Amino acid sequence: MATKNLLLVGTRKGAFILESDADRRDWTVSEPLCEGWPIHDMSVDPRTGAILAAGGSTWYGPAIWRSTDLGKTWSHSSEGLTYGDDGPRIPTIWNVTASNGSIYAGVEPAGLFRSDDDGASWTHVKGLREHPSTPGWQPGNGGLILHTISPHATDTNRMWVGISAVGVFETRDGGETWTTRNKGVRADFHPDIYPEFGQCVHKMYSAAGEPETLYQQNHCGVYRSDNGGESWDEITPGLPSQFGFPAVGHPRDADTMWIIPMNGDDRGRFMPDHEGQVWKTTDRGASWSRKSNGLPQEDAYMTVLREAMAVDRNDSVGVYFGTSGGEVWASTDEGETWHEIAAHLPTVWSVEAHVVEA
Amino acid sequence: VPGLRNRIVDAGPVLREHLNVFVAGQRADLSTTVRAGETVHIIPAVSGGAA
Numbered sequence A: 001m002a003t004k005n006l007l008l009v010g011t012r013k014g015a016f017i018l019e020s021d022a023d024r025r026d027w028t029v030s031e032p033l034c035e036g037w038p039i040h041d042m043s044v045d046p047r048t049g050a051i052l053a054a055g056g057s058t059w060y061g062p063a064i065w066r067s068t069d070l071g072k073t074w075s076h077s078s079e080g081l082t083y084g085d086d087g088p089r090i091p092t093i094w095n096v097t098a099s100n101g102s103i104y105a106g107v108e109p110a111g112l113f114r115s116d117d118d119g120a121s122w123t124h125v126k127g128l129r130e131h132p133s134t135p136g137w138q139p140g141n142g143g144l145i146l147h148t149i150s151p152h153a154t155d156t157n158r159m160w161v162g163i164s165a166v167g168v169f170e171t172r173d174g175g176e177t178w179t180t181r182n183k184g185v186r187a188d189f190h191p192d193i194y195p196e197f198g199q200c201v202h203k204m205y206s207a208a209g210e211p212e213t214l215y216q217q218n219h220c221g222v223y224r225s226d227n228g229g230e231s232w233d234e235i236t237p238g239l240p241s242q243f244g245f246p247a248v249g250h251p252r253d254a255d256t257m258w259i260i261p262m263n264g265d266d267r268g269r270f271m272p273d274h275e276g277q278v279w280k281t282t283d284r285g286a287s288w289s290r291k292s293n294g295l296p297q298e299d300a301y302m303t304v305l306r307e308a309m310a311v312d313r314n315d316s317v318g319v320y321f322g323t324s325g326g327e328v329w330a331s332t333d334e335g336e337t338w339h340e341i342a343a344h345l346p347t348v349w350s351v352e353a354h355v356v357e358a
Numbered sequence B: 001v002p003g004l005r006n007r008i009v010d011a012g013p014v015l016r017e018h019l020n021v022f023v024a025g026q027r028a029d030l031s032t033t034v035r036a037g038e039t040v041h042i043i044p045a046v047s048g049g050a051a
Helices: B004-008
Strands: A003-011 A014-020 A039-044 A051-057 A061-067 A075-077 A092-099 A102-108 A111-115 A145-151 A159-164 A167-171 A201-207 A210-218 A221-225 A244-249 A257-261 A278-281 A289-291 A309-311 A319-322 A328-331 A339-342 A348-357 B019-023 B040-044
Touching: A003 A051, A003 A319, A003 A328, A014 A039, A014 A339, A061 A092, A061 A102, A061 B004, A092 A145, A111 A145, A145 A201, A159 A201, A167 A201, A210 A244, A244 A309, A257 A309, A319 A348
Parallel strands: A039 A092, A039 A348, A201 A244, A309 A348
Antiparallel strands: A003 A014, A003 A039, A003 A348, A039 A051, A051 A061, A051 A092, A061 A075, A092 A102, A102 A111, A102 A145, A145 A159, A159 A167, A201 A210, A210 A221, A244 A257, A257 A278, A278 A289, A309 A319, A319 A328, A328 A339, B019 B040
């Protein structure tokens, strides 16, 4: 059976699909899809195989795009994706995640929507914005955005979301009520550096095979929780910087993750020492190793944003990232060596890997 | 056309900020009446898009 590897790349000017065979060496690049709309996130609905793309046009507003033929043709909808005529306007969508027969969308200003009809129509998951902390929510540099949706792998009533700069919330009742999950996470920019909320989570995920194990890259460090977010332990020591955006986990090993530290929030947000590097742990953050083989080691002013890193599910896991300079890099050996697979794209906002059995 | 309203109208309801709508050649808003036979232009404004 032939395997086709797709890389779904959301950019500031359209979605792109990169395609390779099982070797993952040589990739073709599609034309800009989704009519060149700004696309913040792309993902695959595992139930239907549909490719989803989330974003918003300055002219036409927010929408979730959907393709059932691997990107050849697209439809889109934002029906119901509103806080109502009296509510704040929604300019764009930052995350789309399919789970358990539903599709979830995280929007700006921060809120969660659900579709139970494959994205044709959307319903506001109101409980989150009814949390008592809502009046105190403050935006991060990217706005007040719900950018991370991490469903619990086995308990369909549970889900974690990440909001900048508010923090992590969990629901255990299918979205009716939500609880802050920020204990132990620093907010260095607050008078009280351990507030109940106000933390600037950048990316978070629930680990493969261990849904109660969470990892997050925060504005102020990297953290792991072993209890579903009830408390967090900092795992920053060993890294060159506490600041970074993406965090991705191994598809079969909860102990292994990859991140890309940036040189700090006020120094340009480049890879440290302007040298290309990805950092990996295989022991839950107890130790870290620098992976730079194949990445440029001089004058590399590279920035990788929160959604612009991904792993595939091949036996030797592929790791991918896209840069704000429009490059896409790949490793087919779990981060040990890297090669560039695309350049000259618009600013990359998101990368997602999709392995298709033809 | 299903979904067309969402592309043109934002919460409020108001016409989206970076779209211009003309009825019979005159700038229009959501209160404008369209009479039979009149032409409606919906034109993306030069203020939208990304550099």
